[in-house]
Amino acid sequence: xxxxxxxxxxxxxxxxxxxxxxxxxxxxxxxxxxxxxxxxxxxxxxxxxxxxxxxxxxxxxxxxxxxxxxxxxxxxxxxxxxxxxxxxxxxxxxxxxxxxxxxxxxxxxxxxxxxxxxxxxxxxxxxxxxxxxxxxxxxxxxxxxxxxxxxxxxxxxxxxxxxxxxxxxxxxxxxxxxxxxxxxxxxxxxxxxxxxxxxxxxxxxxxxxxxxxxxxxxxxxxxxxxxxxxxxxxxxxxxxxxxxxxxxxxxxxxxxxxxxxxxxxxxxxxxxxxxxxxxxxxxxxxxxxxxxxxxxxxxxxxxxxxxxxxxxxxxxxxxxxxxxxxxxxxxxxx
Numbered sequence: 001x002x003x004x005x006x007x008x009x010x011x012x013x014x015x016x017x018x019x020x021x022x023x024x025x026x027x028x029x030x031x032x033x034x035x036x037x038x039x040x041x042x043x044x045x046x047x048x049x050x051x052x053x054x055x056x057x058x059x060x061x062x063x064x065x066x067x068x069x070x071x072x073x074x075x076x077x078x079x080x081x082x083x084x085x086x087x088x089x090x091x092x093x094x095x096x097x098x099x100x101x102x103x104x105x106x107x108x109x110x111x112x113x114x115x116x117x118x119x120x121x122x123x124x125x126x127x128x129x130x131x132x133x134x135x136x137x138x139x140x141x142x143x144x145x146x147x148x149x150x151x152x153x154x155x156x157x158x159x160x161x162x163x164x165x166x167x168x169x170x171x172x173x174x175x176x177x178x179x180x181x182x183x184x185x186x187x188x189x190x191x192x193x194x195x196x197x198x199x200x201x202x203x204x205x206x207x208x209x210x211x212x213x214x215x216x217x218x219x220x221x222x223x224x225x226x227x228x229x230x231x232x233x234x235x236x237x238x239x240x241x242x243x244x245x246x247x248x249x250x251x252x253x254x255x256x257x258x259x260x261x262x263x264x265x266x267x268x269x270x271x272x273x274x275x276x277x278x279x280x281x282x283x284x285x286x287x288x289x290x291x292x293x294x295x296x297x298x299x300x301x302x303x304x305x306x307x308x309x310x311x312x313x314x315x316x317x318x319x320x321x322x323x324x325x326x327x328x329x330x331x332x333x334x
Contacts, residue, residue, distance in 0.1 A: 013198060013200070013330075013333055013334075014198060014284060014285050014333065015194065015197060015198055015332045015333065016030075016031055016332050016333070016334045017029065017030045017031075017194060017197070017324060017325075017332050018194065018217060019190045019194075019317075019320060020078050020081060020187075020190070020219070021183045021186035021187035021189075021190060022036065022038060022081055022082055022084075022085035022183070022186065023038070023082065023085040023086050023088075023183065024038050024039050024040075024085065024088075024089055024182070024186075025037050025038030025039060025045075025088070025186065025316055025320075026186050026189065026190050026316050026317050026320045027077075027078070027081035028190070028317075028320035028323065028324050029051065029077070029324065030051065030324025030325065030326060031053075031324075031326050031331055031332045032050065032051055032324070032327075032331075033048050033049065033050055033051055033323065033324045034048070034049050034051050034081075034324065035047065035048045035049075035320050035323035035324045036081050036084055036085065036320075037316050037317075037319045037320040037323065038089070038316070039316055040088050040089075044315070044319055045088050046319060046320075046323055047084070048323050048324070054069070063278060064271075064274040064275070064277075064278065065274070066277070067273055067274040067275070067277025067281075068270050068277075070277065071277065072123075072127075074219075075123045075126065075127060076123045078123075079122050079123045079126065083122075131266070131269070133166065134163055134166060134167060134227060135163075135265065135269070136262065137162075137166065138159045138160075138162040139159060139258075139261075139262055139265065141159075141162050142155055142156075142158045142159035143155075143258055145158050146252075152238065152239070152242070156231065156234055156235040156238065157235070159231065159234070160228075160230070160231030160234075160235075163227055163230065163231065164228070167223070167224070167227050168301070171301060171304045171305060174304075174305075175304040175305065181307060184305055184307045185306075185307040185308065185309045185310070185313055186313050186316065186317070187305060187306045187307070188213035188306035188307050188309045188313075189208075189309035189313040189314050189316065189317040190317050190320075191211075191212070191213045191214065191215040191218065191302075191306060192208045192209070192211040192212070192213050192309065192314065192317070193208050193211075193314065193317035193318055193320075193321050194215060194321070195208075195211035195212055195215060196208045196211050197321055199211070203318045203321060203322060204318075205311050205314050205315060205318070208314045208317070209311070209314060213302070213306045213307075213308060213309075214299045214306070215302070216280075216283050216284050216295040216298070216299065217280060217281075217283075217284035218298065218302055218305070218306075220298060220301050220304075221280060221283075221295060221298025221301070221302070222277070222280045222298075224297055224298045225276040225279055225280055225298065226272055226273060226276045228297075229272055229275060229276050230265075230268075230269075230272045233268055233271065233272050233275070234268065237264070237268055238261060238264070238265075241264060248260070279294070281334075283295050284334060285334050
């Protein structure tokens with residue numbers, strides 16, 4: 001059955017289709033399929049696979065639970081897509097002999113079970129790095145301020161400010177890396193194409209080119225919500241814990257207290273991710289004064305994580321969106 005292309009510019013809607021920039025390509029995820037589209041030396045390479053989603057009514061699709069499930073699924077799927085785009089990358093071949101590590105990885109990745117293990121390990125390492133940089137490092141730095149104040153509220157606020165500064169500086173530094181500029185241009189192409197599709201305009205390079213490269217459901221916006229919300233959740237939850245367990249107050253300032261509170265905050269991370277997902281989902285589905293205020297910081301951050309794409313990049317994004325459109329028109333409504 002031929003898929004209908006949107007054509008009515010007067011009616012807009014919100015789609016659940018979203019994607020991720022790859023190496024010279026884009027991964028797009030729809031309600032039924034995933035697609036990896038890369039520009040290689042032979043032209044566009046399109047790989048489409050069925051998407052396995054929890055069944056209707058499954059607890060994995062319940063509010064709050066779905067946020068954590070989708071986060072980890074997105075990490076694993078993203079790692080797979082990046083590695084696949086690296087395989088398809090049109091880099092010039094070299095005559096160098098493969099290293100023992102390259103040979104070992106090629107052998108392991110050709111085995112399905114081993115490949116899943118390696119990909120899962122890479123995804124876990126990337127998550128641990130995020131936790132270390134954006135959670136543990138701010139906690140460690142904020143600990144030095146305990147020598148000048150007894151206010152745990154102030155300590156948590158300082159921790160939140162440090163976390164925000166690290167996040168902003170990290171994105172700015174990454175955006176200035178030459179090898180990331182093209183990737184961020186593909187990110188911009190992804191956003192523009194989704195914008196065009198949601199406007200129900202025909203998916204042409206001309207129509208996509210004039211769209212905004214900012215989108216409220218961007219992963220950058222989601223991470224920013226996580227960073228901001230973590231400060232609020234950690235502050236409130238820590239105060240509740242100290243109220244419920246008065247004996248902890250006698251430990252304040254000790255190494256044991258810091259380790260205990262750090263572990264407590266790490267246990268709260270799934271809750272932070274779950275709430276952040278629901279906020280991002282709600283903001284993405286609604287357009288009013290409140291949602292525009294909420295999404296403003298995330299949209300501003302996209303100035304660093306998206307660049308204007310060229311027409312070839314837009315073509316890749318259009319191909320990726322078309323590859324995951326559902327057979328039934330409107331089945332991808334957010």
